[in-house]
Amino acid sequence: MTELLLPFDPTRDGGLTARLTTALRDAVRQGRPPAGGRLPATRTLARDLGLSRGTVVEAYAQLVAEGYLVSTPGAGTRVADGITPRPPAPPPATTAPAVRYDLKPGTPDLALFPRAAWQTALRRALAATEHSALGYGDPAGHPALRAELAAYLGRVRAAAADPGRLTVVGGVAQGLALVVRRLVRHGHRTIAVEDPGSPGTFGLLRAHGIEPVGVPVDQHGLDVDALAATGARAVLVTPAHQYPTGVVLAPERRAALIGWARRTGALVIEDDYDAEFRYDREPVGCLQGLAPDLVVHLGSLSKSLAPGLRLGWAVLPEPMVEEFRTDKQYTDLGCSTLDQLAFARLLADGGHDRHLRAVRARYRARRDALTAALARHLPAAAVRGVAAGLHLHLDLPPGCTEPAVVEAAAARGVRVDPVAPTRLALPGPPALVLGYAGLTERQLAHAADLLAEAVTEATG
Amino acid sequence: MTELLLPFDPTRDGGLTARLTTALRDAVRQGRPPAGGRLPATRTLARDLGLSRGTVVEAYAQLVAEGYLVSTPGAGTRVADGITPRPPAPPPATTAPAVRYDLKPGTPDLALFPRAAWQTALRRALAATEHSALGYGDPAGHPALRAELAAYLGRVRAAAADPGRLTVVGGVAQGLALVVRRLVRHGHRTIAVEDPGSPGTFGLLRAHGIEPVGVPVDQHGLDVDALAATGARAVLVTPAHQYPTGVVLAPERRAALIGWARRTGALVIEDDYDAEFRYDREPVGCLQGLAPDLVVHLGSLSKSLAPGLRLGWAVLPEPMVEEFRTDKQYTDLGCSTLDQLAFARLLADGGHDRHLRAVRARYRARRDALTAALARHLPAAAVRGVAAGLHLHLDLPPGCTEPAVVEAAAARGVRVDPVAPTRLALPGPPALVLGYAGLTERQLAHAADLLAEAVTEATG
Numbered sequence: 001m002t003e004l005l006l007p008f009d010p011t012r013d014g015g016l017t018a019r020l021t022t023a024l025r026d027a028v029r030q031g032r033p034p035a036g037g038r039l040p041a042t043r044t045l046a047r048d049l050g051l052s053r054g055t056v057v058e059a060y061a062q063l064v065a066e067g068y069l070v071s072t073p074g075a076g077t078r079v080a081d082g083i084t085p086r087p088p089a090p091p092p093a094t095t096a097p098a099v100r101y102d103l104k105p106g107t108p109d110l111a112l113f114p115r116a117a118w119q120t121a122l123r124r125a126l127a128a129t130e131h132s133a134l135g136y137g138d139p140a141g142h143p144a145l146r147a148e149l150a151a152y153l154g155r156v157r158a159a160a161a162d163p164g165r166l167t168v169v170g171g172v173a174q175g176l177a178l179v180v181r182r183l184v185r186h187g188h189r190t191i192a193v194e195d196p197g198s199p200g201t202f203g204l205l206r207a208h209g210i211e212p213v214g215v216p217v218d219q220h221g222l223d224v225d226a227l228a229a230t231g232a233r234a235v236l237v238t239p240a241h242q243y244p245t246g247v248v249l250a251p252e253r254r255a256a257l258i259g260w261a262r263r264t265g266a267l268v269i270e271d272d273y274d275a276e277f278r279y280d281r282e283p284v285g286c287l288q289g290l291a292p293d294l295v296v297h298l299g300s301l302s303k304s305l306a307p308g309l310r311l312g313w314a315v316l317p318e319p320m321v322e323e324f325r326t327d328k329q330y331t332d333l334g335c336s337t338l339d340q341l342a343f344a345r346l347l348a349d350g351g352h353d354r355h356l357r358a359v360r361a362r363y364r365a366r367r368d369a370l371t372a373a374l375a376r377h378l379p380a381a382a383v384r385g386v387a388a389g390l391h392l393h394l395d396l397p398p399g400c401t402e403p404a405v406v407e408a409a410a411a412r413g414v415r416v417d418p419v420a421p422t423r424l425a426l427p428g429p430p431a432l433v434l435g436y437a438g439l440t441e442r443q444l445a446h447a448a449d450l451l452a453e454a455v456t457e458a459t460g
Numbered sequence: 461m462t463e464l465l466l467p468f469d470p471t472r473d474g475g476l477t478a479r480l481t482t483a484l485r486d487a488v489r490q491g492r493p494p495a496g497g498r499l500p501a502t503r504t505l506a507r508d509l510g511l512s513r514g515t516v517v518e519a520y521a522q523l524v525a526e527g528y529l530v531s532t533p534g535a536g537t538r539v540a541d542g543i544t545p546r547p548p549a550p551p552p553a554t555t556a557p558a559v560r561y562d563l564k565p566g567t568p569d570l571a572l573f574p575r576a577a578w579q580t581a582l583r584r585a586l587a588a589t590e591h592s593a594l595g596y597g598d599p600a601g602h603p604a605l606r607a608e609l610a611a612y613l614g615r616v617r618a619a620a621a622d623p624g625r626l627t628v629v630g631g632v633a634q635g636l637a638l639v640v641r642r643l644v645r646h647g648h649r650t651i652a653v654e655d656p657g658s659p660g661t662f663g664l665l666r667a668h669g670i671e672p673v674g675v676p677v678d679q680h681g682l683d684v685d686a687l688a689a690t691g692a693r694a695v696l697v698t699p700a701h702q703y704p705t706g707v708v709l710a711p712e713r714r715a716a717l718i719g720w721a722r723r724t725g726a727l728v729i730e731d732d733y734d735a736e737f738r739y740d741r742e743p744v745g746c747l748q749g750l751a752p753d754l755v756v757h758l759g760s761l762s763k764s765l766a767p768g769l770r771l772g773w774a775v776l777p778e779p780m781v782e783e784f785r786t787d788k789q790y791t792d793l794g795c796s797t798l799d800q801l802a803f804a805r806l807l808a809d810g811g812h813d814r815h816l817r818a819v820r821a822r823y824r825a826r827r828d829a830l831t832a833a834l835a836r837h838l839p840a841a842a843v844r845g846v847a848a849g850l851h852l853h854l855d856l857p858p859g860c861t862e863p864a865v866v867e868a869a870a871a872r873g874v875r876v877d878p879v880a881p882t883r884l885a886l887p888g889p890p891a892l893v894l895g896y897a898g899l900t901e902r903q904l905a906h907a908a909d910l911l912a913e914a915v916t917e918a919t920g
Contacts, residue, residue: 018742025618025745066618066745067714080715080750110591118798119583126579131570134766158485158526170630170792177791207790254527255540282478285485285526290540306594308797330667331637332630336796337768338578 016051020059028068028079039069039077100413101447105244105391105435112359113306117351118342124349125341137337139329140321141168141313145344149313152347153299157275158285160292161315167324168313168335172271173204175298175314176236178327179269180208182320183234192232194222196422198243201236201271214424217242219384221249224256234267239287240275244422244433246385246393248284257287261294267317272299274389276356279364283388293317301343303390304356311339363390369441370434373448378455390437393419396430400458405432408454414447476511480519488528488539499529499537560873561907565704565851565895572819573766577811578802584809585801597797599789600781601628601773605804609773612807613759617735618745620752621775627784628773628795632731633664635758635774636696638787639729640668642780643694652692654682656882658703661696661731674884677702679844681709684716694727699747700735704882704893706845706853708744717747721754727777732759734849736816739824743848753777761803763850764816771799823850829901830894833908838915850897853879856890860918865892868914874907 024039033039042060046053060077063069071077133142140146146163153159153166169175183191188210193201195214205212215227215235222237237257239249249257261268270287278284288297292315300312316324328334346352370392371383380397396405402418409416419431436444484499493499502520506513520537523529531537593602600606606623613619613626629635643651651665655674665672675687675695682697697717699709709717721728730747738744748757752775760772776784788794806812830852831843840857856865862878869876879891896904 021742022615022618025749029620029749062742062744064711065708067711067718067747067750068745070711070715081719107595110594113591113594115586119579119586122582123579126575131573134570134573134768135567136762136767158482160489170795173790174792204790207786248525251524251527251530255530258527259541282481282522284522285528287527289485289489290527302596306797307596307793308594310792310794310796326667330633330664331791332634332770333767334770335630336770336799337766339796339799 017055017058017062020049020051020055021062024059024063025066025068028063033079035079035081037079039079041076099410099415101439101443101450102415103434103436103439103447104415104417105433107307107435107438108303108305108359108390109362109438110306111438112355112362114351114355117346117355118305121345121349121351122338122342125345126338129341133337133341137334138325139167139334140325141166141335142337142340142344145340145347148344148347150315152352153286153297153313153315157272157283157297157299158289159297159315160289161297165292165318165321166313166315167321167328168311168340169298169328170310170332170335171300171302171307171312172273172298173200174310174331175296175300175312176201176269176271177204177208178324178331179267179296179298179314180205180210182323182327183267184209188234190230190232192227192230192235193424194237194242195424195426196244196419196428197236197238197424198271199421202424205236212236212424214426216426217245217247219247221247221253222257224253224260227257228260228264232266233264234269235261236269236271237287238271238273240272240284241278241386241388243271243273244391244393244419246389246391248386248388249287254287254290258291258294261291266294268295270295270297272297274303275299276304277360277363277389279360279367279387288315296320304352304359309339309343311335311343363437365441366436366439366444367392370436370444370448373445374451377449377452381455384431391433391435394432394434396432397455397459400430400455402430402432404458405430405451405454408457409451412450412454414450414454416451477515477518477522480509480511480515481522484519484523485526485528488523493539495539495541497539499539501536559870559875561899561903561910562875563894563896563899563907564875564877565893567767567895567898568763568765568819568850569822569898570766571898572815572822574811574815577806577815578765581805581809581811582798582802585805586798589801593797593801597794598785599627599794600785601626601795602797602800602804605800605807608804608807610775612812613746613757613773613775617732617743617757617759618749619757619775620749621757625752625778625781626773626775627781627788628771628800629758629788630770630792630795631760631762631767631772632733632758633660634770634791635756635760635772636661636729636731637664637668638784638791639727639756639758639774640665640670642783642787643727644669648694650690650692652687652690652695653884654697654702655884655886656704656879656888657696657698657884658731659881662884665696672696672884674886676886677705677707679707681707681713682717684713684720687717688720688724692726693724694729695721696729696731697747698731698733700732700744701738701846701848703731703733704851704853704879704891706849706851708846708848709747714747714750718751718754721751726754728755730755730757732757734763735759736764737820737823737849739820739827739847748775756780764812764819769799769803771795771803823897825901826896826899826904827852830896830904830908833905834911837909837912841915844891851893851895854892854894856892857915857919860890860915862890862892864918865890865911865914868917869911872910872914874910874914876911 042056046056064071070080146166150161150163153161190211190213192215193212194217213230216223288295297315301309382395384393417433502516506516524531530540606626610621610623613621650671650673652675653672673690676683748755757775761769842855844853877893
């Protein structure tokens, strides 16, 4: 009897040779026999397993070709040196504790994602698309989507977007990463950012080798005089709806920002992350439309449709276009063509506009419900910023700290985010960022009630 | 009459204010009036256009908020400084001249992409997926796909792939870019590559700040002694089917390569780009399965399904896993979830296996047709490498150069690629790389006939 313990079941389906090969490979990987160890003679193993000798010879030959075994004439077959045992599987991931009302900001209501419309758009797009579109395409994006997107951004965001200067990217994060790597290559070591701002963005900037320098934000948005004092030659801004304060960049600040960029040759990066959602008036047109030679305009489907699509755009000043396309090419050769085609079709069919109208009404009602409930239950806390987007900024009443409120709310099943992680360097009064997109009006009213209790507990 | 020429048609659909705003914005962008120029008084413009004064006031206010106009009490409304005219649209892209038989390598037959099966897989996946999957997910990939892929790679490629060490990436290009950026961060300045190799890869490596150093390839694959002499601490290889020569890394070379990596602490990057297609025998298991602690295994759907999907994987040594995940996060936050779910379903349903069986038979017949026709028409030219993949390497007969043959073939409507661009530094005899995946047997036979004519012309 051979000493080789083989997990080999001759009654299973599949070719005998392939299955014996797999069993032998697994045994070798698990150190049976160990490196250098000798395998049974083919004749012996064949007899023990009730197989033809040819089957065993073939399996050995396959594993010699793969490098697991070494066969020396006269010396038999041994396990090759350098084969390591397969590492044990990692423990299964633990799941986060459930919360009753999750007000984590940043995600739209994923239940509203138009699954059927998306599938229809993909089906129609595929039916109308030539085969060659499924090959390696233009790294800057499929022409159909670039044309639709340019028209959409001109219409909805007053962007000066022509398809030739628009690149499809895997969301704002990728667009920003590509811009920043170009800045680093051109000698930038710092970039001005709004403080408070997006903590994920701070991490992304540092990961790509550029240090974010905070610029204060007041009720009119970014302080452009303070920006000028930093000496930075690039700035990242959220003019339509500042994250997290929710303020809009005021007209005179927009002019001052563009003036600063033109005077100093600086680059303005506009993150238009949730500009589809303005509830009290027409949204303010994007900054890029004012000065397309100075502004990179970034946007995505993460708030309007779903973050999981990982699809967005960058509209670039003309001199950046070719370098950006090359960077995109050497990053991933471009975005998924099927997703691009589906979204182009959704735009062309008017399905995207219909979806936005429907969800805008929902989000507006949710925001109204939350602000009304906060005014009722927490009159001492002030909502900052304009009626827009998917989150609001709540200044906490005096006498409580962010961690105390967050903890007391969590104890009541309400998950809220403190503002602290959004602060780069500048201090500010305690506040929360509340994302309301994923909860119903009734849930939001109850959450506000529980949050008021939490504030009382944290204050008292 | 006002002097402002407005492309404004009061008979069109849409809100009057919105349309007037758009018309004014466009006019300002085109320099009418120029920066600093004064706009008509609201009363005057309203009268000229036959609109209510309120409509004009609202449109002006919107453009003041957007920064296009500046309104000073008593001084009227002027165009803001710093507004630049919109650049003209670029000329439309020119299309490449048509060719009769395109033997450019690197792309599968896109007509064989299983459109219906993909749509069904997406539909089923969406029907079974909780909403939360559409949010920001694990940058390393959706758990369902990672589990399916790990099982698939273990089964088909004998990879030692557990889901915890597998990251979903946007194709081999992205996987390689992420590995290389990590190498650069850890001080690597050079990486060994096969010479000849993939020209796109050489460019990618340089773009990420690492210099490719060529290592010769013979009929047994990479020359490991020459590799050791380079002093590089990382190497990129295509062991299953070397690009472009088509040879397989021999068993003793596999052992030597792993031995070198273990001895020197070097990293082996395995590009398993077309290993699904081996026609003469069972494919050799991947290198990574031999030494999962030393090898990064990269693969993608670009040859098995379609490059346009931009989906692939990286199986990593355990110590690289977390850093790679963070790099992926700061690159694009992850790949499209819908595509991941659709592919996971295609794997789980057996649809991917069925597709591979079907296309493998087609490609094998095409390869056989091409090699037979080449043997008939061009007996002096030798096919190198094994029966695998989607391309073959053809050594040209003495007396002709690559450019002369490529040009003479193009004159006959046959597009073939010279080997020259795949050579990094080492010279070699004239040869062609022929991609046969996209043409029928009859077309390939005719193309071989025309190619033989071209060789005759180029030699004579």
